[in-house]
Amino acid sequence: xxxxxxxxxxxxxxxxxxxxxxxxxxxxVLLKQTPVLAILVGAPGVAALxxxxxxxxxxxxxxxxxxxxxxxxxxxxxxxxxxxxxxxxVTLALIFVFSTLxxxxxxxxxxxxxxxxxxxxxxxxxxTGLSVATDAxxxxxxxxxxxxxxxxCGGVVIAIAGVALLMDSGRATKxxxxxxxGGTDYFASTRAKARLVLTGYSIITALxxxxxxxxxxxxxxxxxxxxxxxxxxxxxxxxxxxAEYSAAAQVFTMILCIATxxxxxxxxxxxKLGPRSALSxxxxxxxxxxxxxxSLLYAVAHVALRGWDSNAVFLGVLNHISAQTTAGxxxxxxxxxxxxxxxxxxxxxxxxxxxxxTGGIKTARVTMLARMVALVFxxxxxxxxxxxxxxxxxxxxxxxxxxxxxxxxxxxxxSALIFWSALYIAGHxxxxxxxxxxxxxxxxxxxxxxxxxxxxVGLKIMTVFxxxxxxxxxxxxxxxxxxxxxxxxx
Numbered sequence: 368x369x370x371x372x373x374x375x376x377x378x379x380x381x382x383x384x385x386x387x388x389x390x391x392x393x394x395x396v397l398l399k400q401t402p403v404l405a406i407l408v409g410a411p412g413v414a415a416l417x418x419x420x421x422x423x424x425x426x427x428x429x430x431x432x433x434x435x436x437x438x439x440x441x442x443x444x445x446x447x448x449x450x451x452x453x454x455x456x457v458t459l460a461l462i463f464v465f466s467t468l469x470x471x472x473x474x475x476x477x478x479x480x481x482x483x484x485x486x487x488x489x490x491x492x493x494x495t496g497l498s499v500a501t502d503a504x505x506x507x508x509x510x511x512x513x514x515x516x517x518x519x520c521g522g523v524v525i526a527i528a529g530v531a532l533l534m535d536s537g538r539a540t541k542x543x544x545x546x547x548x549g550g551t552d553y554f555a556s557t558r559a560k561a562r563l564v565l566t567g568y569s570i571i572t573a574l575x576x577x578x579x580x581x582x583x584x585x586x587x588x589x590x591x592x593x594x595x596x597x598x599x600x601x602x603x604x605x606x607x608x609x610a611e612y613s614a615a616a617q618v619f620t621m622i623l624c625i626a627t628x629x630x631x632x633x634x635x636x637x638x639k640l641g642p643r644s645a646l647s648x649x650x651x652x653x654x655x656x657x658x659x660x661x662s663l664l665y666a667v668a669h670v671a672l673r674g675w676d677s678n679a680v681f682l683g684v685l686n687h688i689s690a691q692t693t694a695g696x697x698x699x700x701x702x703x704x705x706x707x708x709x710x711x712x713x714x715x716x717x718x719x720x721x722x723x724x725t726g727g728i729k730t731a732r733v734t735m736l737a738r739m740v741a742l743v744f745x746x747x748x749x750x751x752x753x754x755x756x757x758x759x760x761x762x763x764x765x766x767x768x769x770x771x772x773x774x775x776x777x778x779x780x781x782s783a784l785i786f787w788s789a790l791y792i793a794g795h796x797x798x799x800x801x802x803x804x805x806x807x808x809x810x811x812x813x814x815x816x817x818x819x820x821x822x823x824v825g826l827k828i829m830t831v832f833x834x835x836x837x838x839x840x841x842x843x844x845x846x847x848x849x850x851x852x853x854x855x856x857x
Contacts, residue, residue: 496601496812522598695812
């Protein structure tokens with residue numbers, strides 16, 4: 368038998384054992400997640416009621432009641448022991464899709480057209496921070512809480528709900544990070560890891576809210592910024608983002624963004640084994656190092672291109688940190704045709720650490736891919752009999768992690784090319800269009816003005832899809848729409 372025939376048989380054999388997602392099972396599992404969705408819309412619904420916003424509270428509390436009823440009804444179903452990976456994946460995608468849809472009526476009560484409301488809701492749950500609102504600064508406090516709360520939930524809480532669905536630890540590791548806690552194997556106890564992540568996230572949030580109150584005007588702007596910063600979201604009560612706040616408030620916001628740009632498991636490890644163990648076991652040092660080096664390069668480039676201006680350099684570096692952590696807060700306007708935009712684009716593509724609240728490809732994966740390239744060149748100089756492997760630290764790199772990282776890079780670049788082309792064909796300049804396309808796909812929120820209220824409806828819908836794609840690391844959302852996910856070929 369020829370090699371091509373053998374290869375063809377192997378491919379058919381793999382397809383033969385592939386399983387599809389069972390609609391009934393996905394429906395049952397999704398029903399069990401309705402209490403999480405109820406919290407998503409219920410908390411801002413109560414806030415709107417207390418704020419005297421009757422229409423907004425009704426738009427949020429009515430679905431809350433329905434969701435609570437569905438959650439109670441779902442108790443009749445036993446927890447699935449035979450949940451397939453593909454079913455867990457599409458359920459996670461549906462959680463994000465339904466989270467977006469549930470908030471659409473609420474944003475419509477604020478005067479937004481339906482597609483603008485969908486855009487704002489998707490930007491919130493994906494922690495992107497891009498906005499098409501024209502008068503958000505005049506919104507009531509409860510409306511700002513709705514946006515900040517959606518970002519806080521989208522940062523990790525919704526993802527944690529998805530982790531509880533995952534039947535294999537490999538996918539959970541990609542979401543939560545791959546550190547070990549207390550010497551246990553990092554594949555062990557996915558749900559225990561989820562609880563640790565949620566605990567760390569909540570503690571950082573509580574500290575951030577308390578410290579933010581005296582740093583920002585009034586009593587409520589600080590907490591709204593803190594909720595968005597911890598989730599690396601980027602929504603701000605002011606149309607100018609962070610530009611009108613004090614330098615202390617701006618720096619503190621960036622510190623919060625950096626705090627959650629590393630794996631949240633690092634804090635659990637640090638609490639149990641000490642900070643040194645946390646740094647040695649995870650990829651936090653690489654992430655923090657990339658943020659530091661990138662900020663220094665940005666500062667040097669800024670001085671070389673525009674001369675020395677301490678305030679401009681300071682604000683520019685904060686913008687870079689915001690881009691690297693994929694928060695999207697702006698301390699000064701992004702100059703669309705400046706070469707500095709290219710540095711910000713690279714930062715947005717990189718993102719933060721695996722297991723953090725950030726978007727982008729993730730620094731750990733980029734580091735792995737860079738070492739793959741270096742290994743190829745090393746092998747050119749090795750004897751034919753020499754054996755060499757890709758190593759991360761002192762361990763041999765996992766084959767599945769390598770495959771996932773390489774595939775993610777390809778899909779990311781292809782998606783960015785398609786979205787960029789659509790913006791460019793619509794008449795937007797090439798560099799600003801590329802910047803905003805990467806910002807949406809990486810869940811950042813920085814904008815040169817291309818993506819905004821004046822964007823046509825078709826491109827707004829494409830941006831919604833791009834934000835969900837990036838937040839769900841592409842494959843999860845794509846799997847939801849693939850016919851092979853639902854239809855068996857046999």
